[in-house]
Amino acid sequence: MTAALHNYHDRMQRVLDYIDRHLDGDLDLDTVSGVAAFSKFHFHRQFSATFGVSVHSYIQLIRMKRASHQLAYTDAQSVTDIAMDAGYDAPDAFARAFRQRFGQSPSAFRKSPDWELWHAALGPLDKARSKLMQTTFTPTDVTIRDVPATPVAIMEHRGDPATLGATIQRFIAWRKAANLPPKTNPTFTVWRSERRPASPADYSIDLCVGTDQPIAAGDEQVRAGEIPGGRCAVLRVVGNTDNLEPAALYLYREWLPASGEEARDFPIYGQRLSFYPDVPQHEAVADVFLPLK
Template identity: 80%
Template sequence: MKAALENYHARMQRVLDHIEQHLDDDLGLDVLSGVAAFSKYHFHRQFMSTFGLSVHRYVQLARMKRASYRLAYTDTQSVTDIAMDAGYDAPDAFARAFRQRFGQSPSSFRKSPDWEPWLAAFGPFDNARSKRMQKNFTTNDVTIRDVVPTRIAFMEHRGDPAMIGATIKRFIAWRKAAGLHPRTHPTFTVWHSERHPASPADYSMDLCVGTDQPVEVKGEQVKAGEIPGGRCAVLRVVGNTDNLEPAALYLYRDWLPASGEEARDFPMYCQRLSLFPQVPEHEAAADLFLPLK
């Protein structure tokens, strides 16, 4: 029974992986049931029972997530091009679907995203993804590095984590104006609180860019600082880097007690190596750093 269940989960996992890696291709029932090696007459029911939403809706949400990220965080594509990439034949059809789902037109969302209805709309999608088998990290995935100090400019986010998207948008706009491109200036996130503190108002994190140049504020609350050097346990995560909590829990809860190491007095942080939507979500990568004594 255990082997059969693992095989079943592996087949469903293949479907989700295929969707992420082929968002621009045909993702109809015939194709995805073939990926799962299930009868197409039962596959859609099996998918619904496993993930809580239909395969058609899952694909729509995956494409809409990429579209909304491109609208909010990039300006290299027109709304029309984004609509086509999301699988819509015409911009007006995309606009109607977008407004129905998020309560804003694509153009309005690009200018000033309202993240609360966006998060609510993606609740079923996030729940479905959370049911995927999580990667099981091992000690072989962790390396210990001697890290050099890195001078940074950083923007604070304090308060409800649901509003991080607005801070990210401001941070991207500021670093573009400052000429601090991710290809030449590394991107970091430093966490000062848990992912889900008892009160959302207590959530605290910094968005950082590596630079040794003087920080020009340009109307934003940007500060100068430093990520200190020293020994760090490093765990690389590839794929959905929106949620690094499973990797962080592995480092703190499993790896650290068994390693005999002690944590240093600096928060856990990550370096964003490649960012969605600049790369497909399954190619996004981040190194998670746990500072050690």
């Protein structure tokens, strides 16, 4: 029974990975059921039973998620190009579907996204992906590294996590203007509070980009700082990097007490190594660092 269940989950995971890689292609029922090696007459019911949404709705959601990222975080693509990438023949049809999903037109979302509505709209997608992508970590997944100190520019986010998307937008715009792209300058997130503190006002993280260039005088958006060097327990996460909390909690709650190690006086932090939607979502990679004495 256990082997059969693993095999079933593996086949469904292949479907999700295939959809991630072929969002621009023809993802009809014949194709995706063939990837899973299931009969197309039963596959749509099996998919819905496993993930809580139909395969058609899942594909629409993940295409809309990519489109929203392209609108909010990139300015190289026009709304028309993004509409075509999302599988729509005309921008008007895309705009109607986008507004119905997120409560804003694509152009309004690009200018000022309502992230609270966005999170609510994509809740079914996050829930569906978590069915198979919830990772169980083990001590062998953790490595200990001597990490060099890294000078960084820091943009702080303090307050309601629902507004974090707006801070990320400003951070991306700032690093573009400063010519600090992710390919040459590492990206870090320092978590200074819980992911869901009792009061949203207490939520606190730092968005950081590795650089030793001086901060321009009068630049109130960022400040200079450092990711300190030293020993760290490191846990790599592949795929579900939208939520690194399970990895952080594993390091704190399970690995650290059993390891005999002692945490250093610096918050747990993450480094983004590859980014969605630059790579398919299941190929996104991040490392989570727990500083040690």
